[in-house]
Amino acid sequence: MRDYLKLLRFIKPYSGKFIIATICMGFSAIFDGVSLAMMVPLADKVLTNKKIIIPTKLPIPLANLVDKINSFTPEALLNYMAFGIVILFVLKGFFGFVQSYIMSDIGQAIVRDIKAKLYAKFQTLSLDYFTHKRGGEMMSRITNDARIVENAVSYGSTDLVYQGLQVVIFFSLTLFIYAKFVIFILPPLALLGYLISTVGKKLRKLSKRSQEKAADTNSILYETISGARIVKAFNMEDYEINKFNKVNNDYYKISMKSIKRTLLLSPVTEIVGCIAGVAVFVLGGREVIAGKISFGVFGLFIGSLLSTIRPFKKLSQVASLNQQAEAASERIYEVLEAVPSVVESPTASELKDFRRNIVFSDVWFHYGDNQVLKGISLDVPYGSMLAIVGPSGTGKTTLLDLIPRFYDPQKGKISIDGTDIREVTLKSLRQQIGIVSQETILFNDSIRANIAYGKPGASDEEIKQAAMQANAHDFISRMPQGYDTFIGDRGARISGGERQRVAIARALLKNPPILILDEATSQLDSESERVVQEALDRLIQGRTVLVIAHRLSTVRNAHKIVVLDKGLVVESGTHSELMAKDGFYKRLHLMQELRN
DSSP: OHHHHEEEEEGGGHHHHHHHHHHHHHHHHHHHHHHTHHHHHHHIIIOOOOOOOSSOOOHHHHHHHHHHHHHHOHHHHHHHHHHHHHHHHHHHHHHHHOOOOOOHHHEEEEEHHHHHHHHHHHHSOOOHHHOOOOOHHHIIIIIIIIHHHHHIIIHHHHHHHHHHHHHHHHHHHHHHHHHGGGGGGGHHHHHHHHHEEEHHHHHHHHHHHHHHHHHHHHHHHHHHTTHHHHHHHHEEEEEEEEHHHHHHHHHHEEEEHHHHHHHHHHHHHHHHHHHHHHHHHHHHHHHHHHTTSSSSHHHHHHHHHHHHHHHHHHHHHHHHHHHHHHHHHHHHHHHHHHHSSSSSTTTTOOOOOOOOOEEEEEEEEEEEEEEEEEEEEEETTTTEEEEEEOOOSSSHHHHOOOOOOOOOOOOOEEETTTTGGGGBHHHHHHHHHHEEEOOOOOOOBBHHHHGGGOOOOOOOHHHHHHHHHHTTTTHHSSTTTTGGOBOOOOGTOOHHHHHHHHHHHHHHHHHHEEEEESTTTTTHHHHHHHHHHHHHHHTTTSEEEEEESSSGGTTOOOEEEEEEEETTEEEEEHEEEEEEETSHHHHHHHHHHHHH
C-alpha cells in the first residue's frame, strides 16, 4: 500500500482534473445502473402487461414511481422508454468521453513529468553513480518504467474508480431487490478478493524481474550499437546475437508467467460467478413461479448480479496492472531518491577569478576497497604547467577528476586560492575549468553547437576564431554544410584528430583559467598529433595547466612533473631534474625511447 500511495503522488499535480474525471465516471456508472433497471418496465409492463412486483418495501418516492409506471398503458410506456433510452445513452456517451479524455491527458502528462524528473535527476547525480549503472538500464527507467506507470494511471486508475463504482451500484441493486439472496454472493466475492490479492503479490515480483530483464535488453542494445565498430572488428556478431537472444528469451519467459497468472483470474472469476448465479437463479426462479416477485424485477436482480461479476474481472486486471506499476514506481523512486555523493554546501559561495594557486593537502581517495590515492600533497602555482605521469592505473585521472569535484576525496582537501573547493558552488568552480580528454565526447549536433557547448550565446565570429586557433577551421570549411554539419553520435562522422580539434576549440571558446588535459594526443597518429599539439600549445598559453601525459616527450617543458605509482607521489621535479636522479621517471623515459 505504501508503494501504491507513492505511485499516486504522480497524480497530485492533476488532482483537480482527476476529481472531474471521477465525477464523470460516477455519472457513467449510475447511467449503467439506470439502463439495466429499464429492463423491469420493459419486461413487466411493455412486453407482458403485468404489474411490477418488488418484494422489498420501497421508500415512498420509489413506490410512487412504480405505481405511476404500473398505471401506464404498454404503448405509452414504450414511447416514453424509447425517448428516455436515447437521452440516457447520449448522456452516458458524453460523460464517458470526457472522463476518458481527461484520464488519458493525465496519463500522458505524468509520463512527461516522470521523464523530465528522471532526466533532471540524472543531471544532478555524481559521476560515481554513472560508473556503477549501465547506460541501457538508466534509459529503461525513462522509457519502459515510465510507460508502465502511465498505463496504471491512464487505465488502471480509470478502471479502479469506474469498475469500483459499478460494483457498488450493482451490488446495491441486488441488496435492495432481494437482500436474503445476497448471502449466496458474499462467499464468492470473498474468494475472488483472496485470489486477486494472492496473484497480485506474485505478479509484483514477476513484474520487477521483467523490468530488470527489459533493462538488460536495453543495456545490450546500447552497448552493441555504440560499440558496433569493435563488434565487427573482432567478428563477435554471432556472440552478441546469442547474448541478446538469451536475455530476450528470459524476458519472454518471465512475461509469459505474468500473463498466465493475469489471464487465469478471468475464467476463475467467471466460474465462481456462474456457480453463485446458478444458485440464485434456481431459488429466485421459484419465487417468480410463486408470484412473490415479477419476472422483470427478477431479471434485474440476475442482471445486477452478473454485472457485479464483470467489473470484478476488470478489477482483477487492474490489480495486475497496479502491481506492475508499483514495481516500476519502486525503480523510478530508486533514481529520484538517490543522494549524490558530491553535494553543494548550503552556504557555498561563488569562486572568484583564479589568481594564486591550486593546493592538494593530504588527499586520499578510494573506490570501494581499492585505495587509489594515498596522501597526495601538491602546490600548483597560477600560470604554471603540472604534468602527471606514471603507469596505467596509478590514479592520474582520478587525481585530476577531484578538481572539478567529479568526486570528493575521503580525506584531505583541495583548495583554490586558499578556499576549499567544497565551500564554493559547483557552477562557479566548473566555470573556471576546461577539460580536453583522451576520450573526446561530442554530441549528435552541428559542429557549431559542439564548439559553443560551454558558451551557448557565442557569436559566429567567436566560434570561428576558436576553431582557427584549434587548427579546425580548414577541415570544417570543407564539410558539406560547414559549421552547420551534423557529426553523428559521439562525432562518429569525423576523424579522431578532427574530434580532438573540435574539443580544443570548445575549450578555447570557454576560455577557462584552469585547463585539464587527460592524454589528449595519446590515440592519434603522428600527423594528427602534430596538428593537435600545435592547437594545444595555443590553448595552454596564459593558463594553469594540469596534464596527464602518456608520451613523456610532450611534457619536457612542464614547470613541474609529478610521478605517481600505486597512488603515491614517488618523484617530482622538472624534466632535467628527474632525468638526473636516475629514478622511476628516467626508467619510464628510456623504456618509451626504446619502444619508439
